[in-house]
Amino acid sequence: MTLQDFFRENNKVALGFSGGVDSSYLLYAATKYGADVQAYFVKSQFQPEFELEDARRLADEVGAGLCIMELDALCDPDVARNPEDRCYYCKNNVFGNILAQAAKDGYSVIIDGTNASDDASDRPGTRALAEMKVRSPLRECGLTKDDVRRLSREAGLFTWNKPSYACLATRIPHGEEITDDKLHRVEGAENVLRMMGFSDFRVRKRGDTGLIQVPECQMVSVIRLREEIALGIRPYFEKIALDLEGRKAHD
Structure with a gap:
């Protein structure tokens, strides 16, 4: 068909x-x-x-x-x-x-x-x-x-x-209650990266930490711009980390 x-x-x-x-x-x-x-x-x-x-x-x-x-x-x-x-x-x-x-x-x-x-x-x-x-x-x-x-x-x-995009709820670990505030924090942090030109990324909530995941090809840029990224994301997450394994495309 x-x-x-x-x-x-x-x-x-x-x-x-x-x-x-x-x-x-x-x-x-x-x-x-x-x-x-x-x-x-x-x-x-x-x-x-x-x-x-x-x-x-x-x-x-x-x-x-x-x-x-x-x-x-x-x-x-x-x-x-x-x-x-x-x-x-x-x-x-x-x-x-x-x-x-x-x-x-x-x-x-x-x-x-x-x-x-x-x-x-x-x-x-x-x-x-x-x-x-x-x-x-x-x-x-x-x-x-x-x-x-x-x-x-x-x-x-x-x-x-257009990169595949999973809903914002996927940024919060299973078993942790989803709230409007948590979703707002994730969306705000991801908007910072989007406005800086990054694509196909995630910012996952891990306690008070925002875990940044980008494809390997963008990791050097994240490190180079780490001060600007930290300044932008700080209002949303107390701590910021980078996943050095790179983002996997499954979610």
Whole structure:
């Protein structure tokens, strides 16, 4: 099956839209192949502001409708307590709200941007999507992350080389309660690095320490700019550390 086949068979769909590489290409493809598609972006404490800005920009560039839904991610105690399977409860919360709104808007087929490279066995959120019968056209059509990036580049989408981005909750260790304050501190610290030109990084909360993780190719720059980085991040974390092993791409 190709995406064209998928959207021929399912020509009225609601997309859980993050503004990332995968869901952006999926939104583009749906419009390209003539589907009636409505994108739903759920804005909670787990998404930084730049993700919403990217979602708005992409939807505008491809001419797709975008519904922005505000959600308190921490209203679910199972999410706030941050267990190993937090993503299961979070996806239930997010897509439960999307399903409800999409039904009101007349959409019964819900899709998301999971691709064929994503390991379903290691993703509690995937189990939640399956239970809610959310479909993943990229996975169904065998399109990997590399495929999506290549196709996005060919389509001229600005998201083609956007780094993969996991939500802010992943910066807090499992078992430690997630609070608005902790998320604010992480987002503020990461904004400092973003404004300095770094990409594909994380600042993880480890007690009172902000642990900076960057790809190995950016580590020299972090060390060279350590004084400026420390000055910028100090309002958010009492201590700052650098992970010398470099950032791994899995989260």
